[in-house]
Amino acid sequence: MGSEHRRADDVISHSKMELLVELQIHQTELEMQNLELKEAQQQLEESRNHYADLYDYAPVGYLTLDKTGDIRAINLTGAGVLGKERAFLIGRPFIACFSHIDHQAFFHYLHDIFNNPSKATLDLKVGNAQNRIRFIHLESKADDDNNMCRMIMSDISQLKETVDNNRKLLSENRRLVKELFHTQEKERRALAFELHDELGQWLTAIRAENEVILNSAENNANITPSAQAIKDCTQKMHEVIHNMLHQLRPALLDALGLPNALLELSKQWSLHRQHIILELKLQGELTTFDEQLNIAVFRLVQESLNNICSHAEATWAQISLVHESIENSPVDYLYLKIEDNGKGYDVNQPSTGLGLLGMRERVISMNGTLSIRSACSEGTEINIRLPIENSNNEETNIHSVD
Numbered sequence: 001m002g003s004e005h006r007r008a009d010d011v012i013s014h015s016k017m018e019l020l021v022e023l024q025i026h027q028t029e030l031e032m033q034n035l036e037l038k039e040a041q042q043q044l045e046e047s048r049n050h051y052a053d054l055y056d057y058a059p060v061g062y063l064t065l066d067k068t069g070d071i072r073a074i075n076l077t078g079a080g081v082l083g084k085e086r087a088f089l090i091g092r093p094f095i096a097c098f099s100h101i102d103h104q105a106f107f108h109y110l111h112d113i114f115n116n117p118s119k120a121t122l123d124l125k126v127g128n129a130q131n132r133i134r135f136i137h138l139e140s141k142a143d144d145d146n147n148m149c150r151m152i153m154s155d156i157s158q159l160k161e162t163v164d165n166n167r168k169l170l171s172e173n174r175r176l177v178k179e180l181f182h183t184q185e186k187e188r189r190a191l192a193f194e195l196h197d198e199l200g201q202w203l204t205a206i207r208a209e210n211e212v213i214l215n216s217a218e219n220n221a222n223i224t225p226s227a228q229a230i231k232d233c234t235q236k237m238h239e240v241i242h243n244m245l246h247q248l249r250p251a252l253l254d255a256l257g258l259p260n261a262l263l264e265l266s267k268q269w270s271l272h273r274q275h276i277i278l279e280l281k282l283q284g285e286l287t288t289f290d291e292q293l294n295i296a297v298f299r300l301v302q303e304s305l306n307n308i309c310s311h312a313e314a315t316w317a318q319i320s321l322v323h324e325s326i327e328n329s330p331v332d333y334l335y336l337k338i339e340d341n342g343k344g345y346d347v348n349q350p351s352t353g354l355g356l357l358g359m360r361e362r363v364i365s366m367n368g369t370l371s372i373r374s375a376c377s378e379g380t381e382i383n384i385r386l387p388i389e390n391s392n393n394e395e396t397n398i399h400s401v402d
Contacts (some may be wrong), residue, residue: 061153065140069094069110072148081136081155083128100127113140113149123156135160178365185249185295192249195241203241207234250298257287258294262301266319269305276308277316284323289334289388296366297321297336300359300384304338307355312342312380323388336384344374359384 055062061078063071071089079086082097095101101124109122122138140151210230217223246268253261259282266280289297301319308317317340324333351357356372359382363370368386 059154061151063094063151063153065094065110065149065151066147067110067114069107078153081153098126098128099131100125100133109138109140110149114142114146117142174365174367177361181296181362181365182292188248192245195245195248199241203234203237207231207238210234247302253294253298258289258297259286261294261298262319262321265298265302265305269309273309276314278305279316279318281318281320283321284325286321286323293334293366293386293388296362296386297334300336300362301338303355303359304382308338308340308342310355311345312340314340314342314379316341332388334386334388336386337381338384339379339381341379344376344378344380346376347372347374 056076058075058077061081062073062075063078064073066072070091070093072091074082074086074089076086079089082089084097089097095103095106105122106124109120112120119139119141121140124136124138125133126136127133134155134157137154137156138151140149142149210227213223213227214231217227250261250265252264262280262282266278270276270278301321304319305317308314317338320335320337320339322335322337324335326332360370363384363386366386368384371383372380373383374380
């Protein structure tokens with residue numbers, strides 16, 4: 001009987017020991033799990049603080065707005081852009097943060113945000129109580145439930161000022177280039193008149209005196225060859241001067257206008273380059289333009305033909321000049337197209353020549369546009385559009401230069 005009690009006590013003691021060991025194991029596991037949870041919580045806290053810092057100190061303002069335009073959340077950068085404390089801004093209308101803002105533009109923008117699944121952008125001119133004008137850029141998108149929108153706000157005042165300054169500089173540069181071309185043409189005209197009036201007269205006098213010498217020394221074997229050589233040289237000089245005058249200032253441009261000047265240029269060009277078929281097409285009224293536009297078009301065609309001759313290796317080229325009248329528009333356009341079937345080139349590669357650069361500068365100075373289409377072995381096409389005063393005259397002339 002006593003032994004049975006002892007065995008029972010031993011069993012109970014053994015069970016208690018096993019239970020105690022098991023409890024200790026569970027306690028250790030719980031302590032380890034608790035430690036892991038604390039470490040995870042610390043990591044989450046650090047991560048939250050990290051992303052909170054990224055949010056608050058981002059280089060742009062982050063805002064959350066509701067459908068009425070009230071601010072529901074904003075980072076510190078955004079509060080800095082608005083010039084208010086964050087706590088003061090929460091719950092206030094966005095437009096109330098400025099003394100000057102285009103209300104209609106903002107609410108139209110807000111309506112677009114919640115009715116368009118894509119991002120919406122807007123540049124706004126705003127002012128504060130001190131009448132300081134700034135420009136802000138907004139980029140927004142509605143959230144998934146379409147009750148709030150996430151907005152990115154950045155102050156672009158300095159960028160806008162830089163862009164405006166660059167535009168002013170570009171405008172001034174274009175004005176100077178235009179004045180440079182005008183001065184260049186004046187110098188060319190003056191030089192052409194000087195060559196024609198002074199050198200041309202002296203050359204004519206030499207030729208006249210030379211004819212007298214030839215007539216008076218017909219049988220003189222010593223004088224006649226030299227006089228004939230002088231005659232040949234003066235004839236060559238006359239041809240050189242004539243070509244120089246044509247390059248400097250085409251007489252037909254002053255006397256007969258742009259169409260005839262272009263026709264003469266094309267004929268002269270084809271006469272010396274018979275291996276290239278050149279076609280000239282003129283459409284619309286082309287005789288009423290001012291001198292500056294006439295010269296610009298003539299020089300553009302002249303430079304284009306020089307480029308075709310020097311670089312294109314073409315067998316065919318065409319010059320098209322069209323006066324485009326636009327209905328109900330105070331401005332017409334002059335459309336110039338130059339194309340050839342030459343070797344072409346890669347337009348993405350930087351050009352090393354000055355021909356196209358000069359053409360582009362001349363077009364820009366006339367407030368026009370220039371585009372080039374070309375590829376290797378596929379020829380080249382240059383499209384130029386220049387603004388002109390409106391004209392109601394319509395006529396078409398097509399010339400093929402043989």
